[in-house]
Amino acid sequence: MTVIINSKPAIKEVVADLESRSASETTGSSRIAHSIRKQGSYIWYILSSNSVSLIAFTLFILLVLLAILGPLIVPYNPLATSAVDALKSPSWSHWFGTDQLGRDVLSRVIIATRLDLLISVTAVAISFVFGSLIGAVAGYFGGWFDKVSGRFIDTIMAFPLFVLAMGIVAALGNTVENIVYATAIINLPFYARVARAEVNIRRDAGFVHAAKLSGNSDFRVLAFHIYPNTLPPMMVQASLNMGWAILNAAGLSFIGLGVRPPTAEWGIMVAEGANFIVSGEWWLAFFPGIALMLAVFTFNLLGDCLRDIVDPRQRT
Amino acid sequence: MDRRKFIKTAGMTALGASVLPFLKFSSATAAPSGSAVVVIGQTINSLDIHRKGTNRPSYQIAVNCYDRLLSFGTKKMDDGSLSYDYSKLEADLAESWETTADGKSIIFKLRENAVFSDGSPVTANDVKWSLDRAVSLGGFPAVQMKAGSLIKPEQFVVINEKTFQIDLIRPSKLTLPDLAVPVPMIINSKVAKANSTTDDPWATEYLHRNPAGSGAYKVARWDPGQQLVYERNDKWTSGSLPGVKRVVVREVPSGATRRALIERGDVDISFGVSDKDARELSGRDDLSVVSTPIENCIYCLCPNLSFTPFKDKLVRQAVAFALPYEEIFKLAAYGQGVPMWGASDNSPKDTSWPQPFPYANNIEKAQELLSRTDYKKGFEVPLSINLGLSSWMEPTALLIQEGLAKIGIKATIEKIPGANWRTAALVEKKLPLHLENFGGWLNYPDYYFFWAYIKGHLFNSSNYDNPEVKQLVDETLHMEINDPVYSDKVKRLIKIAFDDVPRIPLWQPTLNSVMSQDLSGYEYWFHRQLDARKYNKGKG
């Protein structure tokens, strides 16, 4: 959601920010490498000076580790049912309790990390790539493509987004891929708009003229001189976006359009567990909910840190 | 100026508003006295059962606001709860009925004092108009009427003001009970005709919103998607007046919310609760839980014979032996219902239906059976469930998936949205392996077999085809049950079902409702919808 909501002001923010910086931007790969080195030391500076950022990065690494090592460290088979162990509250043998089929909630929460990260990363990556591509071309060349893609993006945004996602998943079937596509489509407008604004504003910048005069084609100028400059602000939004991708999957699960059982996924676990809250089996929704919250939280904090790194002015 | 007054005069600032409403609210006064509040999970989409697209929860209007020619009696179940009595046909708008000597017609005498809610008398013309409508509008009402061999308006004859005759196309034991199901309700034809148009001779648009019946209740208010309010029809003549003046039916989609409401005592009855809630709330002092096994209904696993491996009877039997019945019953049904597995004998002892099948969880046996087929190494098959019924279908499917994996059958679970389910499972019959929940309104085994075991019939989603079954059903369907050959033929049917298992029964489900101790008169009906006619509030 953050994506969509923030889009317009974010554009302005970014635009204003670029105006102030574009003067100092130059072209050429050596400068980019240099700036990466500079950014590297800057990242360390941010991390060491800001405890929140440190927490965010620690949590992020923890999530990645869980995703990689999950199957090795789970105490139980996350799919194995057991009639005797059904709906047991948290205990020493089952730290997070068991679900209505006697499956260990802890194991399911851990094993779900990989899928959830996969869903969010893929969904965001798709909308990032296609969105920025459409936006960059529209922003650089303008003309009919700009107009058509602009209306196309407006059309997506005019849809009630969650219902659009629902419709897509309902129409294509509730598989992981389709959930990813649906999430990617409803996120697309943001990236397209930001990319368009960013490219548009640099189109006539001095360094672009210089690149063109030295014989670069339009395509080269766009791909190697302008486009890289649009990446940082979009990276920020991407990290914020990832959390939302998981929430989106959770919402879809709540109305029965989540991933296919018996696959463990936080969203569907919260969605199904939520119905057990009133009858007292709080652990079913609580623990995956906490995991979900932690992941979204991590991504959001990470987004804030990235913003700090990209845009020092926001830190004051 | 005290705080509350300040808030009120200040036009309720949002901050105050966010805190204050919690302080004053008292739920005890919520429902006006003499009324009962019911919550249901689904939504009522029409007040006319004959209309196309009318959903199941809407059938309750036909029950509460209309009468029929006949009705069923009431019996007490073993647990003290009330149930309709299929074996006892009673008068409703008809005071007496008899079959003519030649056995080709039934003559009904209408009750002299019977009036519609607007005070006009119920006449044979109304009955004819109503039954004509039920067979003429097509769709579900026509199908249900046809089950009772009632297919065309020519069968319905007005003799005089208070005498009505049905000409039979064949003598059938199903005709009379079929007149007591919700569909052949008697409509006030004068009102309906006054609101009909040339495009809409049966007044479907009018009756869709305005019931015109003689039933125990009138609809005082209908807010589609929210609530329906019944108000007692004080002119009701077909029974003693309901004890509750107003019945408010609220639609609350979230099961968790419904449970919270009944537990907190804010509603009088939660109709159709989940097996889990029924089990867990049954121990409470302030609530009573009624769970009634649904007659003639079985939850079963259906292997589709159009899927090659399931053509082999041994494969179907292997599947039936691989299912973890106990676990399914415990985890998916929370022990609510009647087990349909574990019969010791391969032949049925009697004609009772449904009855347990001679299968149980026995992996060795399943493996042995499978090893005698072409599918020794197992196979892959999608296991389809209805999204709308996932509360029991999903855990069941997961356990079946586990059980089948043990004999090398790899099942992947497909959730199918409710709207598509009917098309895929019942109309196109293309789901290779799926869960099914058919139950017949008319309580005879042959009626169940008619719908579920004959090629091409709607609920035979397994595409099962057996000429002997077809012939046995043809013979028994209209036969009286006291016919000397009836019992043997039905036993033969059940025996074939045991052996061929095109449908693998899991359990017979229950209809559960939770109500406050205050409310009495809850009665189970085969149509599984709310019947408020005997409700009473207050002890006794």
Add this chain to the structure above:
Amino acid sequence: MMYPQSRVGTVVRRLGQALPVLFGVILATFVLTRALPGDPAAFFAGPAADEKSIAEIRKALGLDRPLPEQFLVYLRDLSRGELGTSISTGQPVSEELIRRLPASLELTFLALLISMIIAVPLGILAAINPGKLIDHICRILTTAGVSLPTFFTGLGLVFIFYYILGWAPAPLGRLDFAYLPPPHVTGFYLIDGAFAAEWDTVYAALSQLMLPCVTLALFTLAPIARMTRASMIQVLSSDFIRTARAAGLTNYTVLIKYAFRNALLPLVTTLGMVFSFTLGANVLVEKVFAWPGIGSYAVEALVVADYAAVQGFVLSMAIIFLILNLIIDILYTFIDPRIELGN
């Protein structure tokens, strides 16, 4: 971004842009609904219907005709203002939408109000003290709010405030049984109740509104607080604020009169986006609280492939979205001093 010189120009230009978008939405919705797996004819035919009666109904509903033809028929009906009849509720779609829209709007407006009252001061405080404790608290609170699925928060609140504590009224939609809706004027129970001076009803409606509102408000805190903080920081670091401070203006004057007013611009945009998003996201909250809004209507319709209802819903939402954007554009001209007020 370019702004035209007159407000009328803005409106006309935006309307011109809206038309292709509207057509795009209509077309996309049409294609999407037809791609839904359900068969409305089979659904409409009801239980125990056979293939023949389903085919009859398909013909009656016009679903046997080729898709382009169906689309033209749909366009023709739309141009006459007909949205069709929902097959699942049996009611005309336009009637349903008119009845349900106020329920969703009332919920959304109130939720946003609550959210703003908390988020805007929080964002300003965080912006004044970046990196300090209050900034971190703001960040953690708002992020936590947005990290939880709304249905989870909703059910949690029902569990605590209704089930355990008994403070909140039964989550039974817009009004308790004891009350009848106030005479219809706007469809907003709070406003209609106030018109009719039925204060008890207003009170009852308000108490029903509280839990779903808080649920939604929690979810919308984050974007509003974030945007307030970001734009305030940006404004506070700008030259004119430094000048104002240097000129010796009081802290309050600088903050509210100069800084906040300038920070309002992106905030209004955010609000517009949050509003339209929340209206769509109501779907899940409405389900938990049995709220008779358009969100729950859309979900039900989608699940049963109720073409007319889904199309009507999406179309009305798109129109609301476009109108909202128009209003925001016009608001800009009031807030942003750089935009001329017409020649």
